[in-house]
Amino acid sequence: MSDSPFTDLDRPPLNQVALTRALVRPGGLWTEITVVDRTGSTNADLTERARAGAPEGTVLIAETQVKGRGRLGRTWNAPPRSGLTFSVLLRPGVPPSRQGWLPLLFGVAAASAVRRVAELDVRLKWPNDLLVGDRKLAGILAERIEDGAVIIGMGLNVSLRPEELPVETATSIAIELGASTAEPDRERARGTDRDPLIRAILREIETHYRDWIAVGGDPDAAGLRAAYQASSATIGREVRVELPGERTLTGTATGIDPSGRLQVGEQTLSAGDVVHVRPSS
Numbered sequence: 592m593s594d595s596p597f598t599d600l601d602r603p604p605l606n607q608v609a610l611t612r613a614l615v616r617p618g619g620l621w622t623e624i625t626v627v628d629r630t631g632s633t634n635a636d637l638t639e640r641a642r643a644g645a646p647e648g649t650v651l652i653a654e655t656q657v658k659g660r661g662r663l664g665r666t667w668n669a670p671p672r673s674g675l676t677f678s679v680l681l682r683p684g685v686p687p688s689r690q691g692w693l694p695l696l697f698g699v700a701a702a703s704a705v706r707r708v709a710e711l712d713v714r715l716k717w718p719n720d721l722l723v724g725d726r727k728l729a730g731i732l733a734e735r736i737e738d739g740a741v742i743i744g745m746g747l748n749v750s751l752r753p754e755e756l757p758v759e760t761a762t763s764i765a766i767e768l769g770a771s772t773a774e775p776d777r778e779r780a781r782g783t784d785r786d787p788l789i790r791a792i793l794r795e796i797e798t799h800y801r802d803w804i805a806v807g808g809d810p811d812a813a814g815l816r817a818a819y820q821a822s823s824a825t826i827g828r829e830v831r832v833e834l835p836g837e838r839t840l841t842g843t844a845t846g847i848d849p850s851g852r853l854q855v856g857e858q859t860l861s862a863g864d865v866v867h868v869r870p871s872s
Contacts (some may be wrong), residue, residue, distance in 0.1 A: 602672035602750055604628075604654060605785060613790055614650075620797040622648035629671075631658035633678035634734055634744040641680050641740045650793065652677040656746070673751045674763070675789055678744035681800070685808030690741060691851040691861070692810050694719050694733040696803055697743050699818050700795035701729065705747070708791050709764050709782035714824035717844070717853045718862040721747070722824050725870070726762035745792075750783045764788075810849060820847055829871040830855060834864065841871050 607626040614621045623646070630636055630653045637651045655671040669676070683690060695718065702713040702721055705728070714722050721729035729747040736742065748756075748763035756762070765783045799815065806812035810819075820826055825844045832840040832855060842856035853860045853868070 602670075604672060605652060605789065609786070610652075610789065614793055620648045620800060621650055621793060622646045624650045624652070626652045626654065629653065629655040629657065632656060632744075633676060634732060634742050637678045637680055637742050637744075638734065638736055641736055641738075641742065645680055647680060647682040647740075649680040650677060651679075652789065668757060669746065669748065669751060670755055672785070673755065674749045675745065675747040675785055675792070677789070678742055679793075679796070681741045681743065682739055683741060683800075683804060683808065684739075685804060688850065689808030689810070690735065692803065692808065692815060693741055693743060694731050694862075695819050695847075695851050696799050696815055697731050697733070697745065697796060699815065699822060700799045701731075701745060701747070701792050702822050704791035704795045705729075705764070705788065708788050709768065711764065711767050711782070713822075715819060715822045717823065717825040717847070717868060718851070718865075723762055723767045725824075726760055727758075728762055728764070728767075747788070747792075749785055749788065810851070816847060816849065823847070825853065825868060831869050831871040832860065832865055833867040833869070835866060844868075 605626045607624060610626070611624045614624060633651045633653050633656060637649065640649060653676045656676045657668065681693065683693065698715045698719065698721060702715055705711060705713045705721070711723055713728060716722050719731040720727050729745055731743065731745050733741060733743045748761060750765045751763035753766060768782045803810070803813040803815055810816040826846055828844055830842065830844050834840060840855060840858060842858070845854045845856070848854055848859055
C-alpha cells in the first residue's frame with residue numbers, strides 16, 4: 592500500500608508552510624508550527640521540546656498518533672488525517688492555583704471555533720470533553736512540567752466514519768453534519784476541512800489566553816468562567832460522578848467554582864478527584 596499522503600483524497604494533509612504563514616507573526620502567541628506524519632504522542636514529544644528550551648507558542652500537529660493518551664491514561668487513536676491531533680506549549684505567568692483553568696480555556700476556545708466553522712452545537716462536558724448531544728467529539732489533556740511550562744493536547748474527530756469510531760459514545764464532525772443537514776456533501780466539505788478548523792481553534796485559544804493572562808489568570812475578570820458555564824453540557828443536569836475506590840456521588844451539577852472545580856450539590860470536585868462524570872439517567 593502506498594505511503595503517499597494523498598492516498599485518501601477525502602483526507603488531504605495539512606500544509607505546515609501555509610499554517611505558519613497564517614498563524615505565526617511578530618508579537619503573536621504562536622511561535623513555531625510543526626506538522627509531522629506520525630508520532631506516538633504529541634504531548635510527549637512537545638514535553639521533550641519544552642525541556643530542551645522550546646519557546647511558548649510552539650505547536651506540534653500529528654497526522655497520525657499511535658500512542659495518544661487521554662485523562663487518567665486512557666488511550667486515543669484514529670485513522671491518519673481523520674482528525675486534528677495537536678499539542679501546544681504555554682508558559683503562563685499566572686499563579687499555579689489558577690492554572691487549572693487552562694484546559695477549560697482550551698475547551699471554550701475550541702468549542703467556539705468548531706461552532707463557527709462547522710455550525711454544530713458543541714458543548715463542554717466537565718472537565719475536558721467537547722460534545723455534540725451526549726457524544727464525544729474531542730478530548731483535552733493538560734500536563735504541567737518543570738519551569739512553569741504546560742503542555743495542552745487535543746484530539747478532535749473530524750472526518751471519522753461510523754465504523755472508525757473508537758467507542759459507540761463518540762462522534763465526528765462529518766457524522767454530525769451528515770445527520771443534521773439536507774445538503775451533506777456541501778456541508779461536509781466546509782465543516783470537515785481541517786485547515787480552517789485548526790486556524791480557527793488556534794486563533795480562539797490565543798484570544799482567550801491573552802485575555803486571561805492580562806488579568807493574572809482571574810477567570811471572572813477574563814470572562815472565562817461565564818463563557819465556560821454558558822457552553823456547559825454538565826451544569827444544570829443530574830449527574831453520577833464516579834470517584835476512585837468505586838465510590839459514587841449523585842446530584843445536580845450547579846456550577847464551576849473560581850478554581851475551575853465542579854460543584855455537585857454541596858460537594859466541590861477537582862478533575863484529579865474524578866474518574867467519570869455521567870448523566871444520572
